[in-house]
């Protein structure tokens with residue numbers, strides 16, 4: 220067990236304790252007795268200080284060239300890369316995903332920073348023919364100002380970086396509120412920005428509860444744009460607060476992602492995709508597979524193959540290299556998963572495998588759950604409609620391919636979806652009819668590429684897109700310029 224560390228706020232280029240000296244605990248979900256950090260329980264006081272620092276910094280920051288801003292992002296990427304093991308271990312111990320996944324996510328953070336460093340050198344406008352022969356008409360883009368970033372615990376490095384890197388490269392300054400559950404990992408990321416030498420106040424971090432700091436950010440008149448990833452209920456509150464005061468907002472929220480296994484699919488590959496997409500990170504991805512829609516002709520065979528493989532997955536502490544599935548990230552999440560497993564049984568689905576807390580005494584202090592496979596799930600059931608955010612797979616039988624598409628769309632969410640088939644007609648029908656922002660053919664439902672737009676349809680997002688060049692739409696305003704001699 221390592222010693223717990225103190226996590227302060229980062230404001231105007233300095234680490235500062237909260238004025239009230241209050242702390243919250245961030246604990247290791249693999250062993251709830253291990254406190255990872257005593258993290259700031261900040262209030263509006265620190266939030267105001269950070270917004271002021273960001274506001275003061277923005278006038279200088281926006282005057283730097285894209286190349287100058289990009290150099291700082293590259294330096295941050297280098298620092299993150301030089302600390303992959305350290306940050307990967309902190310993440311694994313603080314939120315439970317395996318060390319390999321945590322290290323991979325940290326490397327992804329570095330790749331995102333490099334990508335956006337390059338954005339500093341790309342075009343930010345268009346020349347448009349004017350109706351006046353003497354005039355020059357063009358568009359340019361300007362930063363929004365101060366950006367509030369509210370991030371969750373499930374991707375504590377990648378998500379904040381894919382929000383902060385584009386915010387910064389396009390000339391905005393940032394106030395970031397990470398999830399308390401992963402504030403120790405967040406501080407390690409923030410330290411990379413600090414060590415890279417960003418101007419004082421360009422990036423700030425305030426640690427505290429969502430109800431106080433997160434809500435305070437959504438309502439703060441000094442925050443010009445707010446980008447959020449998390450639950451639907453909170454996302455909607457953030458969006459409404461921002462709308463009410465005329466600020467720009469971007470919300471990435473839940474998913475209930477389907478994978479369709481068509482009658483002609485390669486079943487071994489499909490099983491691997493369901494396991495990887497549904498159970499990696501203990502199912503705690505908004506892109507995780509949760510509904511497995513299988514055509515009747517191969518349903519029983521697919522089920523047998525899936526169960527065989529699921530039974531081989533080792534549950535345990537993610538720092539053990541032989542472990543495939545770490546604990547749920549926190550106690551509330553474990554309780555949510557257990558509640559849905561109970562509800563699934565009550566509503567008539569058949570629990571074929573898992574869904575229990577392991578009996579192994581070594582695991583008794585962690586938030587562990589064995590991966591669950593439900594059979595005979597019907598689309599109306601809660602486990603087929605509501606986001607669980609855990610290692611729970613719901614098998615749904617489809618009469619035929621058309622029925623599979625109808626079932627796949629039978630949800631209020633529309634984040635990601637995938638299909639396994641060899642039939643080009645099935646592929647085209649899926650591409651045309653699937654209501655989701657990210658659709659993948661012969662691949663798992665998770666697997667976001669940093670250079671491509673990412674976001675959902677229906678209730679999954681505010682209909683905006685993050686990542687890739689799509690990020691410029693949120694983090695800048697278009698200015699149309701007409702010049703006449």
Ligand SMILES: NC(=O)C1=CN([C@@H]2O[C@H](COP(=O)(O)OP(=O)(O)OC[C@H]3O[C@@H](n4cnc5c(N)ncnc54)[C@H](O)[C@@H]3O)[C@@H](O)[C@H]2O)C=CC1
Nearest residue numbers: 370371397398429430433434449450453472473505606608
């Ligand atoms: N889309 C995604 O990637 C995520 C989805 N979720 C979903 O949300 C469920 C609950 O997880 P939570 O961690 O409780 O999500 P959450 O939505 O409460 O937390 C996400 C972020 O919002 C902040 N927040 C909380 N209340 C706030 C408020 N009133 N105003 C502004 N910010 C606030 C949190 O501190 C955190 O930084 C999960 O079971 C899962 O279904 C959770 C995390 C990520």
Ligand SMILES: O=C(O)CCC(=O)C(=O)O
Nearest residue numbers: 503504505506665666667
């Ligand atoms: O699948 C991914 O890599 C991204 C998932 C995500 O954005 C999320 O869970 O919030």
